[in-house]
Amino acid sequence: MLLPDVARDCFQQALAALDPQMLLRAFLRTHPRLSAQRDIVIALGKAAAPMLAGWLEGAPEPDEAVLVRPAGTPPLEAAPARLREFLAGHPDPNEVSLQAGAALLEAASRCAADPANYRLVALISGGGSALAEVPLAGGLDHLREINRLLVASGAPIRAINCIRKHRSALKGGRLAAAAGGACQISLVLSDVPHDAWADVASGPTCPDGTTQADYEAAWRRWLPGEPELHPETPKPGDAAFAQAEWHCLADNYDACKALAAAARAAGFDPVAVDHGADEMEEAEAAGYLLGRWRALQAAQPRACLIAGGEVRVRLPGDHGRGGRNQQLALRIALALEGQPGCFLSAGTDGVDGSSDAAGGCADGTTAARIRAAGLDPIAHLRRHDAHPALAAAGALIHTGPTGNNLRDLRLFLPA
Missing domain, CATH: 3.40.1480.10 (MOFRL domain)
Structure with missing residues (x-):
């Protein structure tokens, strides 16, 4: 050879050793279910379908599942009864990305409406930042222009994610906040630097470790004009995360x-x-x-x-x-x-x-x-x-x- x-x-061989479906199966074998709550499962990112497939193999049928993945990635072979699937835009967000973002917030709000009976399960992988979005300001064209400028700027991924978090109703822990303090478990495959996995897909279910000052500094360094001002993101210790747990299954x-x-x-x-x-x-x-x-x-x-x-x-x-x-x-x-x-x-x-x-x-x-x-x-x-x-x-x-x-x-x- x-x-x-x-x-x-x-x-x-390295790719085969880290198959997402296999990693999910292994996690469920070592983390037996202790709750009687019904699951609402969201799967977001380039590995969303195999992650959801692995979850479905080892966990009860979810009450609802939302799958958001790029077109061309492996499909889900055996779908649960109540599945909403979105083939959204990547690397540029599109109209389906906005629809997917709204669907994710809607799924989380179901948990907030009945936290005694529902648990939010989030299967998160890289690519999710473009695939699902609910901007706090501006429409799709504005979102795409900011994304284009950031990708072309050469900015480090931490700066890009900081900006994305602070102008999103979904990212930077805001999806977790939409679940209203309900039980949550997030399983993550990380496409960001080591030990920064809370930034994957711009951290929709994780406390945001960046501040408004970090956001404004990143904007002024990498984007033209003055930064848009939005409410601060949920931080560690916020009530939204009182019943949340996170597990990084694999990283670089x-x-x-x-x-x-x-x-x-x-x-x-x-x-x-x-x-x-x-x-x-x-x-x-x-x-x-x-x-x-x-x-x-x-x-x-x-x-x-x-x-x-x-x-x-x-x-x-x-x-x-x-x-x-x-x-x-x-x-x-x-x-x-x-x-x-x-x-x-x-x-x-x-x-x-x-x-x-x-x-x-x-x-x-x-x-x-x-x-x-x-x-x-x-x-x-x-x-x-x-x-x-x-x-x-x-x-x-x-x-x-x-x-x-x-x-x-x-x-x-x-x-």
């Missing part, structure tokens, strides 16, 4: 561990895991990771390097097609030209930026193959147009939407 194929296989650290196990099984040793490039600008992250890789190789020729998290990209107005993983893979393809080893960078959700690819896998021949196809890899890198360049070299990774979202994985393998 060629080295890039080994890297792709390790990535696929778990994904890195699964990838490390696959690399060891493939015969690479030692395996180093590094999270230092998380939230770095893409070009800076490339330099950091290459430095770590070369230092590791000098000491341990059979070692491999695994990195997690996400890198930030500032998009020019005339950018091409691709995403942060493809941009990083193309940059490192140029750095690795003529050298042994390979590099993989891919999103665990199977979607990278504005393309149909999950990411890219490059080795020492990739840049030459791009040129042999009549393309200039440096020009494509400058235009943020990595997708056609990597496609010409056969270096794209295609998984389709995986039904999961645990951020990105990166892997250096030695020859």
